[in-house]
Amino acid sequence: MKKFMRGRRAISLALCLSLGAAAFSACSGEGAPASSTAPQPASSDASGAAFRYNGSSPVFEETTTLSLLTCNSGSKTSDYAGMEWFAEITRRANVDLQIECVDDSSYKDVLQPRLAAAVDLPDIVNISGNDADMAYINSGIFIELDDYYEKYGFNLKQRFEEEAYAGIKGEITTPDGKIFYIPAMNLTVDWCRSLMLNMRWLEELGMSAPQNLDELYAYFKAVKSTDLNHNGENDEIPLFMRSGMTPLFGNFWDLDLMVGYRADDSGQVTCSYIDPAYRDCLAWLNRLYSEGLLYSEFATANLDTQTALFHNNQVGAIFHFLSNCTGYSQQIDPEWDFESDAPIMQPILPPQGPNGPAYYYGRDPLGSCYGITRDCKNPEAAFCFADYCYSQEAAELAWYGIEGTDYNVENGEIVFTDVYLKNEDDYRTRMGYNCNALPNIQIPGSYGATQCKAIMQANELNRTHARNPIGFAYKLDEENEILQSYSADLKTYFDEMFIAFVTGTTPLSEWDSYLQNVKAMHVDEVTAVYQAVVDRQRAAQ
Amino acid sequence: MTKTKPAAPRMRASRREALIKKIKRDRYLLAMVLPVLGYYVVFHYLPMTGAIIAFKDFKPGGGIYNGEWVGLKWFIQFFESPYAFRTIRNTILLSLYSLLFGFPIPILFAVCITEIGSSKIRRTVQTVSYLPHFISTVVLVGMVSNLFTMNNGVINGLINALGGETVNFLQDPGWFRTLYVGSGVWQSFGFNSIIYIAAINGIDPSLYEAAKIDGIRKYQQVLYITLPMISSTIIILFILQLGKLMSVGFEKVFLMYSPAVYETADVISTYVYRKGIESSSYSFASAVGLFNSAINFLFVYVANCICRRATQTSLW
Numbered sequence: 117m118k119k120f121m122r123g124r125r126a127i128s129l130a131l132c133l134s135l136g137a138a139a140f141s142a143c144s145g146e147g148a149p150a151s152s153t154a155p156q157p158a159s160s161d162a163s164g165a166a167f168r169y170n171g172s173s174p175v176f177e178e179t180t181t182l183s184l185l186t187c188n189s190g191s192k193t194s195d196y197a198g199m200e201w202f203a204e205i206t207r208r209a210n211v212d213l214q215i216e217c218v219d220d221s222s223y224k225d226v227l228q229p230r231l232a233a234a235v236d237l238p239d240i241v242n243i244s245g246n247d248a249d250m251a252y253i254n255s256g257i258f259i260e261l262d263d264y265y266e267k268y269g270f271n272l273k274q275r276f277e278e279e280a281y282a283g284i285k286g287e288i289t290t291p292d293g294k295i296f297y298i299p300a301m302n303l304t305v306d307w308c309r310s311l312m313l314n315m316r317w318l319e320e321l322g323m324s325a326p327q328n329l330d331e332l333y334a335y336f337k338a339v340k341s342t343d344l345n346h347n348g349e350n351d352e353i354p355l356f357m358r359s360g361m362t363p364l365f366g367n368f369w370d371l372d373l374m375v376g377y378r379a380d381d382s383g384q385v386t387c388s389y390i391d392p393a394y395r396d397c398l399a400w401l402n403r404l405y406s407e408g409l410l411y412s413e414f415a416t417a418n419l420d421t422q423t424a425l426f427h428n429n430q431v432g433a434i435f436h437f438l439s440n441c442t443g444y445s446q447q448i449d450p451e452w453d454f455e456s457d458a459p460i461m462q463p464i465l466p467p468q469g470p471n472g473p474a475y476y477y478g479r480d481p482l483g484s485c486y487g488i489t490r491d492c493k494n495p496e497a498a499f500c501f502a503d504y505c506y507s508q509e510a511a512e513l514a515w516y517g518i519e520g521t522d523y524n525v526e527n528g529e530i531v532f533t534d535v536y537l538k539n540e541d542d543y544r545t546r547m548g549y550n551c552n553a554l555p556n557i558q559i560p561g562s563y564g565a566t567q568c569k570a571i572m573q574a575n576e577l578n579r580t581h582a583r584n585p586i587g588f589a590y591k592l593d594e595e596n597e598i599l600q601s602y603s604a605d606l607k608t609y610f611d612e613m614f615i616a617f618v619t620g621t622t623p624l625s626e627w628d629s630y631l632q633n634v635k636a637m638h639v640d641e642v643t644a645v646y647q648a649v650v651d652r653q654r655a656a657q
Numbered sequence: 658m659t660k661t662k663p664a665a666p667r668m669r670a671s672r673r674e675a676l677i678k679k680i681k682r683d684r685y686l687l688a689m690v691l692p693v694l695g696y697y698v699v700f701h702y703l704p705m706t707g708a709i710i711a712f713k714d715f716k717p718g719g720g721i722y723n724g725e726w727v728g729l730k731w732f733i734q735f736f737e738s739p740y741a742f743r744t745i746r747n748t749i750l751l752s753l754y755s756l757l758f759g760f761p762i763p764i765l766f767a768v769c770i771t772e773i774g775s776s777k778i779r780r781t782v783q784t785v786s787y788l789p790h791f792i793s794t795v796v797l798v799g800m801v802s803n804l805f806t807m808n809n810g811v812i813n814g815l816i817n818a819l820g821g822e823t824v825n826f827l828q829d830p831g832w833f834r835t836l837y838v839g840s841g842v843w844q845s846f847g848f849n850s851i852i853y854i855a856a857i858n859g860i861d862p863s864l865y866e867a868a869k870i871d872g873i874r875k876y877q878q879v880l881y882i883t884l885p886m887i888s889s890t891i892i893i894l895f896i897l898q899l900g901k902l903m904s905v906g907f908e909k910v911f912l913m914y915s916p917a918v919y920e921t922a923d924v925i926s927t928y929v930y931r932k933g934i935e936s937s938s939y940s941f942a943s944a945v946g947l948f949n950s951a952i953n954f955l956f957v958y959v960a961n962c963i964c965r966r967a968t969q970t971s972l973w
Contacts, residue, residue, distance in 0.1 A: 232939065234718030255718035359915055412807050415917040416827045420799075421808065600941075604932040605738055608923070611916035619828065619917070637739060 169500040171270025172507060173208035180497050183214040183238035185230070186486075186553045187223035199548040200521065201513045209504050214238070217553055231257060239492040240502065242553070243297070243485050246288075246588055249596040253296045258487030261295050264499040271506035275301060280560060281481040286656050287588045288482065298502045300483030301557040305582035306575060307439040308476045309364055310463035314432050314448075317344045328468040329368060329400065336409040339432035354432040355404065357414040358422055363614060364435050365401060367477055367583075368469030369393040374477065375585045376610060377646040383654050385586070385647040387639055389610045393471050395627055398617040405618050415615045423447060431461075438463045438578060441571045463574040466581050478582035486555045505555045514556060517549060589649040598645050602638040609637060711944035724940070731944035740928055748924040751910075752902045754838045760898060762846045764891060767853035768879055783854070786847030798912040801840050802827060830920040837913060837922075852894070856887040889970045896964060896972055900957040903949045925949060 169175050196202050196215060206213045216238065218226045223244050230237065234257045243252060252258055265272060276285040281301045288299050311332075313325065317339060326332040336354035344352055366373030371388035379385045388394060404410040411417060425431050426447035434444070444461040445452050452460060466474040488498045504510055516523050522536040535543060591599060613630055616622035622630075680687065706721075711731060713724035735741055766786070773779040789797075804811050805826035813823050826832045864882050873881070884891075907926040914922035925945060933942045957972075965971035 232715075232717045251717050255716050257718045412825060413827055416802070416915045418802075421806070425808075600938060601734060605740060608740060608916075608919065608928075608931065612919045615828070615915075615917045 169268055169270075169504075171503070172509065173210075173504065175209040175211065175500050175504045176497065177210070179210050179212050180494070180501075181212040181214060182240065182494075182498055182501055183216070184240045184242075184554075185216045185218075185227070185238045186240075186242035187218050187220045187227075187244060188553050196548070198546065201517050202548060202554075204518060205505070205510055205513050205554070208509070209501055211501050213501075215553070237489040237491045239489060239494075239498045240555075241487050241489055243487055246299075246482060246485050247297070248588070248591060249600070250290065250590050252487065253290065253590075257489060258296050259490055259492070259495055261298070261488065261499065264496065265295060268496065268500050269503055271503050272298065275506050275557060280304065281557075283584075283587050283653075284481040286653060287480070288485070289656075290590050291592055291652065297485035297487050298499075298555050299481075299485050300552055300555060301506075302479050302481050302483050303558045303560065304481050304584055305478045305579040306558075306560065307437055308478055308578055308582040309436055310438045310476050310574075310578050311433060311435050311467070312438070312441055312444065312461045312463045314339075314344075314460060315458065315462045316460055317432055320344060325464045326467050327465075329470070332467050333404075333409075336404065336432065337407075340407075340409055344432070345429040351428075351430055352432055353411050353425060353430050354409040356411045356417070356422065356425055356431045356434050358417050358419065358436075359415055361435060362401065362410070362414050362618065364477070366394070366397055367475060368467065368471075369397040370469070370472035371397060372477070372585055373397075373614070376607070377586060377643060379586055379646075379650045383650055385643055385650050387634075387643045389606075389614075390631055390634055390639060395624065396470060398614070399624060401618045402620055402624070406620060410618075415619075434461070438571065438575055441574075459570050462570060463578055465577060475581050475583040476578060478584040480585065480588055482588045483552070483556075502555045506557050508559070511557050511559045514554070515549060515559060517547060522547075586646060586650060587653060589653060591645065591649065595645045595648065598638075598641050602642050606634070606637050606639060606642060609634065708943060708947050710940050711947045713940060715940045715943075727940075731938075731941045732948065734941065735945050735948070740923065743920070744923055744925045744928045747921060748903055748905050748926075750921075751834060751837060751905045751924060754834055755841055755905075756898055756902070758838055759842045759845060759849075760895065762842055763849035764853055764884075764887075766846055767850040767857055768883055770850070771854060771857045771883075772875075783847070783850075787851065788847070789844045790848035792844065794906070794908045795912060797840060797844055798909065801836055801913070805832075805836065828915070828917040830918045830922070833914070833918045833921045837909070841909070853887060853890065856890045857883055860886045888968070892964050892968060892970045893972060896957060896960045899960040900953050902956050903952045 168177060196217070227241075227244055231241070231243070231252060234255065237257070241258075247253055275281060280303055282304065284299060284301060285295075288297055289295055313335070318325065318335065321335070321338045321342065321344075323331075323335055323338065326335050339352050339354040340350075342352070343350065363373035366388060369391075370378075371391055371394055372378040373388050373394070376387060376389055377385055378388050401410065405412075405414075413421070422431075422434075426444055429448050431444075431448075441459055441461050441463060442454050445454070445459045448460045466476050468474045486502060488495050488502075492498050505514075516530060516532075517536060519525065521533065523530050523532045525531070613622065617624060617630075710721055710724065712726060712728060714727045714730075715721070715724045770779055770783055770786075773782065792800075805813070807813055807823055807825055807827075810826075812826070817823060824832070826836060860883065864886070865878065868878055868882060903925070905924045905926065907924075907930070910922060910924050910927050911930070914927065929942050929945045932938070961971050961973065
């Protein structure tokens, strides 16, 4: 009995000591000086292997352990054990990757407190955004990477030069000319948000693809008055839009209602929400709404509503990412085969609006950013591994999978295997293809395997009509102060009034008082911040 | 007098001895209280010191106590916002309506249910009534939007069948409060009635018997025996409810609202969330949270004072 007691006491003592030690080390960690200074080559001699990295695998000669905090936003899978391509990337790089993958929906809730505390961070952190106000950069949590880019950025530097990601280097360079992050890179003009029409209906109505807004309106009108899904009910919805999507229509009036601010060719920035053309845009949308052509719950409808409506074949048009076309067609007709049949929902070229040239919005090349933390013991190694993820070899693994299992190369072209194409039990999602938990890059043709040919062709056409929005840029302290004070309130007011004007709860006759309110909410100061950003970008080019 | 003087230290010593004796005697009970006490100190009282960041410019990685002092900057920023008044009004109104309808219904329900003679029916009704409590907010909001949507919604179907006009419930700011409070009452009245049912069951049956002999009517029985006997429970719960007046559940509003209904739906917490997301401004969020808590505390304090004066029942 006594022996047992003594044993228990020993255990509790040990527990107390370890707790105390943990608390102590946590405290001392907080007090440690921020090592946000330039890399120290002296320390890296010990790791050795990193210096032999030349841009391709293997990254290290000896297995190197790295840790990563990230989320699974692309695919919803976080079971890395079953992902062959992922194992292949780490195997080729010779990395033992300790990955902490949080579900995308709660990632910000996990990430923000951890970065706010900034204790015991892993080597690489996906910051789930771009640190627009430089809060993390200024806090010294992430180390400066210029020297690493210079020494080891074999693939990254090359990608920065490629046309597909134009401008990305300027975007992640701080106003004083430094780089702190490794950016995920998006294709800017491919798969842009386009207007997609139900081609079977269009054909049945004997119409051709609308070339301007009047023809588009005529198509909506025809859909409304015809029983195109042959169910005996007048339940066709000419234009379905989900909450937050309707402002996309601004591009036909040469406005950017998604960002809210737009630069013209001379670099002059205006706020689209106070532009006289915006009033015309609202009048047009209000007409659609009041005549029942725009979905009555466009401000609240969610993905479930959308899926249900497509399954019932009620939708005449939708405006969203072009790559969704195949999915819509599958929902309308489960028998539809994307290999052989023409798509049911198909993108059209941008109809001509009343203002300026017809175009669709392109995308900012900058995706989520990855930083190397001040707690990282071997930043060279972390950087080299990240750089390897941008090599063609790694990108193809991430998008196409393993040669032999998922595709074969025949006459220099990639031919996917049945396993990959048939996608049984959602094979591709399970395998984590298009998973952007690692530093990642969208390569041209990356969606190719999952799209039918007609949609690939539509993409080729539409990409020439895409126009990029104001690119991302870091803001200076005083600019952040202005944005922090006013931009959220302005956005609240813009969002609210957009719906009020479109639904007619506020008539357009109150436009002038709307303008006055916006002015009183300091819109000019916020516009001036975007102007300064564009000026800096143009000067840098 | 001369005798008592040397007695004092002895008494103090004996008191200390008695205390030690008591502690020794109750050591296991005390040990059982310790974890709870520790929990409150570590997770509730120590974090309170973090409220200091409401007066500082908190920077990530800099530690809670290190930022620069900025005085009332964040409070001023909140009150200068064009939406400060609207969000405070919406918060208070949503709470008030929830209290107005959500508070008496469980009491009435408890009174009714205890009057049901058959225990089988009573139990069934009770179980059915408190089941909605276990539905998660996400599911509840999903149910509300499916029922009230214009597109094949059951409620609009009924309205149409009765010859009425379709109502855009989900996009009309005028309907938001009704939907919010109505669904809230539906979800919680059964579960909230449990405590009243327990209180009613605890009433001495001899009171009812005596009253019956005097020829009391049913409604008089409720009015003169049941309600007065559970009045202290009602008052305590009422004071506690008032303490939540400024804190409307964030998730439910966040899930239910859209820019279309900001006018009536945007509450303090959702507004701070939107503003905070723009630039992880922890200090701003803390300042508004602190303001919220202070008002809540004031409400509890005043309600408690009033109740103590008026009814002699109170929290403290």
